[in-house]
Every structure is written in structure tokens, then in C-alpha cells.
């Protein structure tokens with residue numbers, strides 16, 4: 424078995440997704456209705472999601488079978504390789520072993536397609552005609568655009584305005600795959616109109632774009648909403664990443680000491696790390712590190728509280744580490760990490776001290792990205808580079824550990840950000856304390 428790049432056969436594409444809810448030491452605090460503040464029931468979610476996904480959202484089953492149609496589509500790029508970063512190790516002169524799981528090999532260039540295909544599939548089965556969604560840097564939007572194309576669904580995407588202009592080619596991907604893309608805040612929804620009335624120059628945020636997409640689906644009978652992160656069923660679909668990684672490490676006789684993933688809403692980090700939770704519970708020394716931007720530090724500086732998942736308070740209230748649903752982060756290049764909250768599962772694990780979190784500023788992140796690109800060759804997405812930065816810092820401890828991180832996406836459409844970094848034009852936004860304090864004042868009173 425080659426230990427430097429572990430490729431699994433197609434038959435090793437996982438047959439089931441892993442549901443961590445079955446193994447949590449304490450149950451997850453329930454989501455609440457945004458209007459009544461009462462625990463949410465499956466029918467409350469029916470205007471937004473098909474019943475199959477709602478059932479997955481609340482399922483207590485440890486294993487949820489992956490339908491054959493989805494496994495067949497996963498064959499386009501799965502199983503993805505696990506690669507040992509030997510050249511980076513040599514450059515760092517470290518005794519640590521560094522591995523990365525390469526999720527950038529999907530057609531859309533990131534991990535997001537794992538859930539996009541599943542969500543489009545269940546919506547198609549339920550007779551839905553159109554899906555609406557939000558996207559930050561465009562990774563999620565492009566994945567859903569392709570998934571809708573595969574299943575013959577229409578796709579309407581609200582793209583955070585700062586990214587709409589920063590990442591024109593991700594927008595082109597969505598167009599190639601047949602989606603309609605609106606810069607958000609837009610005039611297409613009441614939520615967007617309200618934001619623009621208050622601030623015509625609003626750069627947008629994931630919280631605002633979610634409000635627009637939810638409103639669009641809730642006000643059209645033939646449409647449903649699709650979320651690229653945060654929710655339990657999204658993390659569930661992403662567990663194919665961690666399940667394959669476990670198998671690959673086993674095959675080469677490795678046991679991880681440190682697992683690292685970047686966090687936006689938390690599906691990348693969750694999908695990669697949750698399948699290792701049984702190991703974590705048996706071995707507290709296994710470290711699991713979530714990495715986020717200093718400009719949007721929900722896990723490291725947020726409050727563990729019930730908050731709205733979106734700016735216009737249309738999405739359910741969930742207990743999470745939040746910076747406040749009105750918080751609009753600076754327009755950093757890691758657009759996919761500009762979310763005010765976190766997945767309830769990730770927040771719960773953080774609260775139980777089963778995971779740790781770290782935050783980095785953009786230039787520190789891009790220094791890590793350059794070192795990776797100049798040794799390993801692959802050019803990472805700015806989001807992914809947060810994990811790389813943390814992996815490099817762990818490896819610098821030179822303590823012989825096995826470090827594994829998720830290479831969530833490539834940066835081929837982020838070259839303007841690299842140009843800015845190389846030209847010394849990238850701004851660092853330190854912990855935005857006053858803005859967070861102000862946004863946290865607007866947390867809903869619950870209970």
C-alpha cells in the first residue's frame with residue numbers, strides 16, 4: 424500500500440452516512456420556531472424542506488443509508504484521495520506527519536457537492552420544481568447549480584454582494600450549470616429591499632442571503648430552500664469525507680493525533696471530524712481543531728446562545744456560538760467563512776469541550792496557503808487555507824504527531840485574493856469587538 428497517496432476503490436464509497444446524534448454524550452438543545460419560540464416540529468419545516476430531509480434532520484439513527492442513485496453520482500469524484508504532504512513536511516523540517524483529504528477534486532471544486540447532490544435528489548423525489556439558496560464565495564452555489572442541473576431542477580441563488588463582485592468566475596460556473604444568480608441584498612425579496620433601504624451600500628452577508636433565499640422559497644409553492652451548511656442533515660451528508668478518511672488512515676496503519684478543519688457554518692469541519700467522535704470519546708487526547716477567521720470569530724469570541732440563523736429572523740432559532748444575527752463581517756476573501764453563527768452540532772461539541780477552536784487573520788492564512796502551494800503545488804481556497812495555517816502551526820511543534828486536515832476546496836477562482844496578498848494589499852481585520860458587542864445586544868430573549 425502506497426503511504427503517500429491513498430486511493431480507495433469505487434466500492435469503498437461509504438454505503439451510509441454517519442449520524443453523530445446517536446453518540447452525543449448529551450442531547451442537542453432543540454431548534455425553536457422563529458415566531459413562537461416553541462420547539463420546532465417537523466411540519467414547521469415542511470414549507471422549506473422535503474420530508475425526507477426533515478426526517479434526517481431529527482433522526483436518532485446512527486447510520487442512514489445513502490441511496491444508490493447518490494452513490495452512483497458520488498462516483499464522479501469519490502472516494503477522494505488522502506495525500507501525505509511530504510514536501511511541506513520537509514520544508515517545515517518537522518517530525519510530524521501531515522495528511523490532507525482532498526475534497527477539491529469534485530466538479531465544483533469543494534466538499535459542497537456531497538450534500539448538494541443529496542439535497543437535490545430528495546427534492547426531486549418530492550416533486551419540487553425549483554430550489555433557492557444563498558452562497559458566500561460561490562462554492563456552495565456552484566455545487567447546488569450542478570446538482571440541480573443533474574436532477575433537472577431550476578436553481579435561484581442569492582450570492583453575497585461582496586463575493587458577487589470579488590469572484591466573478593464562480594458566478595460564471597453557476598451560469599454554466601444553468602442557475603439564476605442575484606447579488607444579495609437584492610430587490611427580489613422584501614428582506615433584501617429592507618436591508619437596501621437601510622444601507623444601499625451593504626456588502627451583504629450570509630445571514631442576509633439566507634433570509635432572501637428562505638423568503639423566496641416560503642412565498643412560492645413550487646420552490647423549496649436548500650442550505651449549504653449548519654443544519655444536521657447537511658453535516659450528515661458530509662460525513663462521507665470523514666468515513667473515507669478513517670478507512671484510508673486505517674489502511675496505512677495511521678492513527679490521527681490532530682484533526683483540523685476550517686469552519687464557516689460547520690459542515691466541512693463536521694463532515695470531516697464527526698466520524699472520529701467514537702474515537703474521541705474513547706481517547707480524549709485526540710485533538711479536533713476548528714479554524715475560523717479573526718474577522719468572523721463565532722467559536723472563539725461568540726456567545727453560546729439561541730439566535731436566528733439569518734438576518735431577517737425567518738430561519739429557526741438554534742443554540743449556537745453566535746456573533747449576533749445582525750453582525751456583518753468585513754469582506755474578507757474567505758467568503759464561505761463569513762457566517763455569524765455555527766452548526767448547532769459543532770457548537771454543542773465546543774460547549775462540551777470536545778473540540779477546540781482557533782482564529783487567524785487573512786495575511787497569516789495566505790502565508791500558510793503560499794507555503795502549501797509552493798511545496799505541494801495545489802492552490803487552496805482561502806477558506807481551506809485556514810486549516811492549512813493551523814496544520815502548519817501544529818507541525819511546527821515538531822513532536823512526531825499525525826496531523827490530518829480537510830482540504831475543502833481549491834482556490835482557482837480566488838486568484839485575485841492571492842494577487843492582493845502578494846502585492847501587500849490584503850487587509851487584516853482583528854477581532855471586531857465593538858461590532859460584536861453591538862450585534863450581541865440583538866440576541867433574542869429565549870426561555
Ligand SMILES: Cc1ncc(COP(=O)(O)O)c(C=O)c1O
Nearest residue numbers: 562652687688689690691759832
Ligand atoms: C472551500 C470551502 N471550505 C470550507 C467552507 C466552509 O464550509 P462550511 O460552511 O461547511 O463550514 C466553504 C464554504 O463555503 C468553502 O467554500
